Amino acid sequence: MLLISVIELIDQGKIRLNQVPLSPELISTFLKYWRSLVRTDHRSDISLPFVHLTGDEFWHLTFYPESETATPTGLGRKGVTAVRRIVQYASFDPELSVILQDPGQRVILLRVLIDSWFSGRSNEIEQLSLIDEFELVKTQLLREGGATYNVEDLKNEENIVVRNGAFRKIVVSLYDQRCAFCGLRIISADGQDIVDGAHIKPFSEFRDDRFVNGLALCKNHHWAFDHGWFGVDDDYRIVIPQERFMEEPAVESREMVAFRGEAIRLPEEREFMSSLEGLRWHRERWRME
Template sequence: MDWPARAASLRQWTSNGVRAPHKPLLFLYALGRYQQDAEQELAFSAVEEDLKRLLAEYGPGNRTTPAYPFHHLVSDGVWEVRTRRGAGSPGSGVRELRESGAAGRLAPELRAALRRDPSLLGRLARTLLDLHFPPSLHQELCEAAGLELEYAETLPVVPGRRSRNQALRELVLTAYEYRCAFCGYDGRIGTIPVGLEAAHVFWWALGGPDEVENALCLCSLHHKLFDKGVLGVSDEGRVMVTQRFVGHSAAAREQVLVLAGRPLLGPQPGMPAIAAAHRAWHTAQVFHGPSRPAVAA
């Protein structure tokens, strides 16, 4: 069984780029718990809050339920569910899972494969991370799921996986004149820019193109906040800050809150701005709106 290929082909509801990371998040969480205790079953009532937090932080902005992946991941052959009545999930409702004493864990065949080849766990996790989330979130997602990975591991070859455009970073930094489009940070050591990154607007992991019109030059902090949905870009090309962000320190005000309503810095004339379709995708699928009102000058 090619388990990484199976992890890469989880059946998910998709439509026009709508994010549906429910199954990958549960799979990552289950791998983390397996790493801690290979024989433990995960009672739905005991892990429900953990899964809620993962979905709230790394899923789309709309409300969702952890019962959905807990039930439906069974169909992908990597997960099993049992109740007090025996094998099989009672359904995708929270009440049914709670009242039946439902508990899940990795499928027996997968557990056996992990015992034979412990490195398989890292390859599975890396496949899920690479296909569903931007690199800026990988390490903290591992921590949230309780996973410890060796990031030097080579990713498995999955049929159909695209190759990244290695020249994109330089193209994007040039387009934005080597400064963060949100705050203007332009740090260098000698002639080498430091702390500046090319941030995809429509995530590459979900099919977004490696093109300047799908990217921003952002400092490391604002790249992370952009991928977490704290920051966004309005139709008018201004920075949006979600009302859900709370920060009382001077640093939070100066680095995040004051950005609300600020126009983007760049791109320079003659270079393509963010395509409207990519901006709309980020607003709908990543940004945790509504946005704060613009800060008075």
């Protein structure tokens, strides 16, 4: 089921390199097949095949540098969140990767997988493959303005990773993929961008994935915002406390303090503008008032 999900994402152009992260897109696709094809009471856990498929010796894990001593055996049943934190991506043997990049060969491999594991259900799988599950989640959340969760909801790691990933993607799109602070906009050929969908009030504390609790920020300014180096006032202007940091900007770049008092960029859909209550909370937390 994991390999069927990967093949679907390759078909959609969402996986273009021989690198398969345990992404919200992959998890949502896996869940789509699990819910339709599995007829037992077992709970899904994509982290198990993602880790243990290494035993078949064509699937390899690349760990983040700080976790380079980790092993698939040691990951055990740590769960989706832990595996995402430790494993950067999985990859195929080069020969198999070449096969997967060829549409005709992919179809043959998919048929072999279906005949081996889901004999007689090829029509059902073909219909499922036409559904982009992650886009459906995004559409639902956008219609609802996002979501908030209770402690019980957080027990389903896979659903939370998918919905949190959708939150971040939507927030970035609402800001036209630009950093609200500096306006930076860089998008790669495969659709990845340098801007994050940041939470104003931390998800770990408030479990708030409403879009009014979001800001699109580049990597640098996301980190700075999370550490209280700047805030946003009730007029959506940048607040930078005095003497909180020192900086030496690169040639022809602006110092961060030079943005003090400037208006942040706002989403075109004003109903999703950042909550003033959340922005006040952030300023108070970091003693900017």
